[in-house]
Amino acid sequence: MNEISIVAGGRDDFMTVRHLVVRGDHTAIGAALAEEAHASAGWVPAEIDPVVNRARWTWFERNWPQQHARMSGAAAVLGVDPDDDRYCVDGMPTLPSGSGCSAVWCPPGLSTDGRGRLARNYDLFTLSEQALAALATGGDPTSAGGPPMASRPCVVTTHPEDGLASTAVTMSELDGCTEGINEAGLCVVLLLAEVVDSEPPTAPIGPQVGLNVTQVPRFLLDTCENVEQAKQALLGAKHYNQGVPCHYVVADASGQAFVWERGRFDTEHVLPAAEGALCATNHLLHVHPDVNDLPPDTERSFHTYARARTLAERTAAPLSAVALREALDAVAMRAVPEEPWRTMWRTVFDVADRAMSTRFYLGDGEHGLARYSAEVTFRATG
Template sequence: MFFEEKVITGSPNEFMEVRHLKIRGSNFDIGKKLAEIAYNNHHAMPYPATTKYKYQLEYFKNNYPILLDRIQGATDYFSNINIEDNSYDFSSLIYSSGLPGCSVVFYPPTTTEHGSPVVSRNFDFTTGTITGEIPADNEKPAFANPYILELHPDEGYSSLCVSGYEMLSGVLDGINSEGLVVTLLADDDAITHYPIEPTYQPQVGLNELQILRLLLDTCANIEEAKKALHMNKHYYTLYPLHFLIADKYGNSFVWEQSHGRNKEFTFDGDKNHPQVVTNFPLYKYQSESQFPDTDDRLSMYNRFCNIKENIKRNKAPYSINFIKNVNQQVSFHDHSHLRESQCPTRTLWHSIYDIEDRTILIDFYLGEENETIKRSGYIHLSL
């Protein structure tokens, strides 16, 4: 097994410290190493196992054997520190959590200056704890330690992704070696207007973060991704989400589920126009005229309209600088709040995936000094 770890920006004295982990080896070895990092760096522990855990492992065996191998590696690691494998569920190693706000745009190759498909994504979140409170003296903000995970397994596709909640099986956004990009966004409409029913612990099936890891590990294009989404059982541990998925061929789609999680909706992109999504479900609205009125500059509806109008005012093809500017126009950098919080909301990172080159340009929020926001500047990473 090959392992490399680097701090690519930030420090313990800044808002966040970002590490790039590169692991090459068997899925068993990858799982064991990720468990070691989760435990040593964040004291992450597996959940207590329920009586359904054996059925969950059987599900992975039949539907996602790559993850089962990683779970077995994590199980092996924890067995060496006196945690019995029959008492715990090793399918997730959560070290933080929360509900992000996001603005994502997919630019088909016909719309970019350099002819490569591009996904541009803001990840917005409170600068406080997962509940938006001011961190205590011995407490870190929820997103103090995001990771760039670069995995090269012996079985399944290689991938480069951002992780911030969970170490073993979760993804927030990423790209694989076949040119598939995945992104997730909170479904604020479902959370605001309907009772939600999180499981708060693993179940049989794939949770809201694991499903994107499955797509990166096993899917080469959006048709394979659609099939995987339809063929697998979904549940959410904490929050309902929706996804934008894109591939190297210039195809994209948004995947959504009804608030009761009983219906699925897919919205295919247009190969000649960018596809936009924020934090409301597209299936609820036939046109923008149906959006609720709001004066909040950075509401999920106004961010969507701002992006669409900005793109419409400018003719394709679009440069990378233009793509950066579009997302910067809807980034959180003032007194706007994504949700009620004691701490300000900030765009914690802006990632640009160049699908043809299998690269990420990513810019992180590092804190503030004298009311001036400090950012890392765009860091280039290649798969």
Template sequence: MPVTTEIVAGSSTDFMAVRHVTASGSQVEIGRALAAQARLAYDWAPVPANRVKARARRAWFARHWPQHLERMQGAAEALGLDLEADEVYLDGLTGIPTGSACSASYYPPASTVDGRAVLGRNYDFFTTSATALFALLAGAPAPDGNEPPMSSRPHVLTSVPDGGPATTVLSMNELDGCMEGINEHGLAVALLIADAESASGPVDAGPQVGVSSVQLPRFLLDTCATAAEAVDALLGAKQYDLGTPLHYLVADRSGDAFVWERGPGGDEHVVRADSGALCVTNHLVHRHRDPADLPADNAETMLTYQRYRTISERSAGDGLSGERMREALDAVRVDAATDMGYPVRTVWRTVFDLELGTMATRFYLGGAADGAPRYSPELEFAVAVPAAVLGER
């Protein structure tokens, strides 16, 4: 099975070093490669499992997400373990700490100058380690040590499994989930914090039966070809949070897109664009949709309403394009001049071309002497699109 790993942006002297891992073969072989990379990059090790719950998780994955179960088998083989012994959890689930701020938008092909659908997002996150962040939130002194920032070791993962679909995803800190990605059919997904104003901290509950909030994008990319299929999959899937609740922008190359949200009582919402762009930041869009009628931001909202209004205004009308998308995202970028109350930066900006199957990302490398952010050149990663899929286009 061919596996390649290379640093494509940044270095040990920059804020981040970005690795691109490409793996092909069976899902078991891909899982084996990802587990090996997780051990190397993050010193990952499986945690002890509740055997009843682990067995129920395997059964759920077998029924609803067999690709993930096969990758878990590969992880077991990489560690010399028996998956069916149910002694440990063989996927690396972690919570998303409270307070990150992201912005995203989708332009359908009917609104773009070249007739190609594009989805773009800023991934805004803390520039501290997890230990330093928790000390900050608790009002405690900053810890000593050399623990790296949580967002300093992202991975681009390109998987070309036997039987497809091929995917290219971008993950901050775990290799069995992702923050955003695209598959060979031109379906793209991005996750964002769902409700900054009432967000809670990570849930210390461990893996549950179903799909976790960070696994959900990869679940859709593995199992769906269109936004319509993604709606059906989400309505039929068991979902859970291990951290702050998230919501998702899901879109395909045909022009179909929606925001997927769950309310505090478990109610589910599919929010579609009336026409033109579909924008999302860090509040529940089904509650506050109109950019002209938004609440005021406060210390807890991470400027979600301000960013939503700005990106919506810059994404209005026809004549949209990938460049307009980049300009809109840069207008809501979080940098040293943005007062979030916490050390947060836009650590990457991604624009997907859903027709071409590409993911173009610019990564944060640190601050210059004048305080301005330093970014890598925009790097383009192409999902492996089989000839049969190309023939459909």
């Protein structure tokens, strides 16, 4: 039986967070996600180049059969013939359609209780897509309509009959995610990778063959049990960006971790964690491997270098679960009226428990402090 509930926020808060629990085979899971996307966001399949779409179906069938089955379920519930290549049946939004984030991997050897944890802040603009576009072009964002982009996140827990159970947070697409953990203890988070130098595309980029940036974490959660499998899966997959590129922190229950990112000329970089904490913000680590040599921040860098230096300083000594949370809080986006971005949520993964604990942004409070929900824990098992 599928379940849906509100776990944080509500009508009078910035965001309302739903938790969707789906059980069955992957075809049934895809049907349930499509029904939810249609009900909550009015989503219907979009037209797409049939040649590209047939290649996408073939790629998923060969490389990510779980997604292929979910797409088949979505097509069935929406009355779309899977052999009709005119329609795209993935990319299921929770909300009608640049962020900066921070993450720390604390290995078991650095943790005061011997438990490995991955923690992250998810930072984003408080604006709607229309308002952000107006701001970027010198217009008045207050006159633009639409709900804020991160105002309807969803936690999706899946219990497939024929694969790895997982729980994940998504800001937008129900068949993708920004972070998550599976029953094997593999967890992954995405962060913007080139906040300083990248320019968003001037025209919308439609679905391509392979994995978009929010499908990468879901792909790993579906197909991998540990870091070594995840490395091979990422290097063997086909990727594309529809906006600013991302990099990923991946960790597992054995205490291993790495960052995966793409560089110039489509080079791929696997950066294993050394001893101590592994910290990532919004610059490419293979370009700036030494936190002591980072350049100063600019108006376009969203404090990425300052956040990296602060995290490095605060994670040098053994970390308790509380100290790890405090390190992320030290680099959280404060409630500054003239800066339209906030830390939308903070997630802490306990790889031994196969669980993630997340608190969500509810609005601005007093004295430059943001209001957050109580931390809610979600498990990939059970």
